[in-house]
Amino acid sequence: MELVYIVLVNFNGYKDxxxxxxxxxxxSYKNLRIVIVxxxxxxxxxxxxxxxxxxCIIIESRKNLxxxxxxxxxxxxxxxNKADYILLxxxxxxxxxxxxxxxxxxxIKDKKVGLVGCKIMYYPQKNIIWYGGGYIDWFKFIGAHYxxxxxxxxxxxxxKIIDFMTGCCMLIKKEVFEKVGxxxxxxxxxxxxxxxxxKVKNAGYKxxxxxxxxxxxxxxxxxxxxxxxxxxxxxxxxxxxxxxxYKNNVPNFYLILSKVFFYGTRLIRYLQYNLRGQKDKAxxxxxxxxxxxxx
Numbered sequence: 001m002e003l004v005y006i007v008l009v010n011f012n013g014y015k016d017x018x019x020x021x022x023x024x025x026x027x028s029y030k031n032l033r034i035v036i037v038x039x040x041x042x043x044x045x046x047x048x049x050x051x052x053x054x055x056c057i058i059i060e061s062r063k064n065l066x067x068x069x070x071x072x073x074x075x076x077x078x079x080x081n082k083a084d085y086i087l088l089x090x091x092x093x094x095x096x097x098x099x100x101x102x103x104x105x106x107x108i109k110d111k112k113v114g115l116v117g118c119k120i121m122y123y124p125q126k127n128i129i130w131y132g133g134g135y136i137d138w139f140k141f142i143g144a145h146y147x148x149x150x151x152x153x154x155x156x157x158x159x160k161i162i163d164f165m166t167g168c169c170m171l172i173k174k175e176v177f178e179k180v181g182x183x184x185x186x187x188x189x190x191x192x193x194x195x196x197x198x199k200v201k202n203a204g205y206k207x208x209x210x211x212x213x214x215x216x217x218x219x220x221x222x223x224x225x226x227x228x229x230x231x232x233x234x235x236x237x238x239x240x241x242x243x244x245x246y247k248n249n250v251p252n253f254y255l256i257l258s259k260v261f262f263y264g265t266r267l268i269r270y271l272q273y274n275l276r277g278q279k280d281k282a283x284x285x286x287x288x289x290x291x292x293x294x295x
Contacts, residue, residue, distance in 0.1 A: 001031040002084035004100065004171075007074030008091040010038045011064060014045040014052075016218065017091040021053045029100040033057060033081075035074045036091075039064045066188035067167065075182055083174055090168045092218040094123060102213035103171045106159075114176040114205025115197070117165030118213035119156060130217050132156025133209040134164035136194060138250050139258055141243040143194040162209045163201060167193030169215055172200075179203045186295070190231070191238035198246060229284040236266065236288025241295065 006024060010017045017036060024034060034056045038046050040063050049058055059073055071088050078086045085104070089095075099118060106113045120131035132147030133156055143164040147156040167183075170193070180199040183192045197207060239262065247255050266285050273282035 002104065003082060004029065004032040004085045004087055004104075005074070005078035005081070005083040006032055006034045006087045006089055007071055007078065008034065008036045008089055009067060009070035009074070010036055010041060010045055010049065010091050011070075012041045012043045012045055013091055014041070014043070014048045017045075017049060018052045020089070020091050020093055020095075021056060023094045026097060027095060027100055028098050029104070032100070033078070033083075035059060035077055037061060037070045037074045039066070039070045066185065067190070068183035068185045068187050068192040071167075072182045072185065075177060079174060079177060085171055085173050086177075087171045088167055088169070089215075090217060093120075093169065094216045096214045099213040099215055100171075102210055105212075106208040106210055107173060110206065110208075112204070112206050113208045114173060114203070115165060115200050115207045116171045116213075117162070117207065117209050118169050118215055119209075119211040120166070120168060121152065121214065121216050123216035123218045126216055127152050129156060130219055131166050131168070132211065133160065133162050134166060136163045136198065139254070140261070141239055141246070141258060143191075143197070157211045159208070159210050159212070162207050164194060164197045165207055165209070167196070168217055176200060176203070176205060187238045187241065189234045189238075191235070191242045194242060195245065227281070229280045232281055232284040233288040233291070236285055237292045240289070240292040 008017055008020060021034060036049055036053065036056050037059045038049065039061050046058065046060055059077060061070060061073060065073065075086055087100070103116045103118055106116050122128040122130050129147035129150050129152050131145045134143055134145050137144045143166065180203045184195050187195065200207060243258065250258070270282050270285050273279070
């Protein structure tokens with residue numbers, strides 16, 4: 001039985017992390033190790049995690065390394081300790097009993113599979129899809145979700161090769177990291193998963209979506225919500241970073257249109273936020289653009 005390391009990154013979210021660990025301890029697949037990377041929490045998370053997560057490996061980072069850096073700490077630990085597969089899993093998730101068995105199956109069927117994803121539902125709205133497979137929209141330069149916000153009626157139940165798996169839950173075999181490296185820490189938070197998927201595909205691996213594996217996501221809790229100022233700032237910055245890194249993936253005229261679309265829609269959102277009195281969100285757009293230009 002292959003050894004799977006499950007990496008959870010915690011930043012002040014010990015309650016969600018403990019719930020996630022308790023969920024993982026009930027799954028059917030048993031040859032696993034749970035690694036919790038604490039990203040320099042400021043609320044006594046480490047002690048509370050030590051007291052409430054038995055048999056978990058806890059790595060304490062001296063500073064907040066973001067999603068990419070925190071996961072990389074866990075990945076490196078797993079690779080140094082004989083991992084066959086590494087599962088990156090958001091700490092604000094709950095899992096079904098057989099999710100990991102189902103995620104491992106595509107690797108057995110096809111040696112070219114390097115990364116496997118699952119079906120992700122909202123929590124507590126368990127009948128609403130958050131992620132039903134994904135693709136990279138090269139006009140918008142984003143990772144897009146199939147079925148997002150839709151009531152689950154089986155429309156996302158086909159196993160298939162995909163271009164994008166969200167970093168919320170991705171199972172990766174060890175050799176992938178040897179070939180493509182780790183998550184790019186320049187992103188800090190958001191778009192590191194999109195970038196990683198591009199590298200995995202470019203290295204000749206398949207990314208596989210298996211809806212038989214299902215988890216539930218308390219979406220956006222770690223960053224204050226799906227449209228928090230934090231989310232807006234970092235998504236704005238990192239979308240520009242991703243666009244710049246992969247600008248050669250599209251024709252020049254296409255790239256120009258993409259940039260016009262991006263800045264045009266940011267301007268509209270900036271005006272909308274101001275009209276609604278949401279000045280913190282409007283400011284977050286400007287900060288995101290400024291921070292990208294300062295890279």
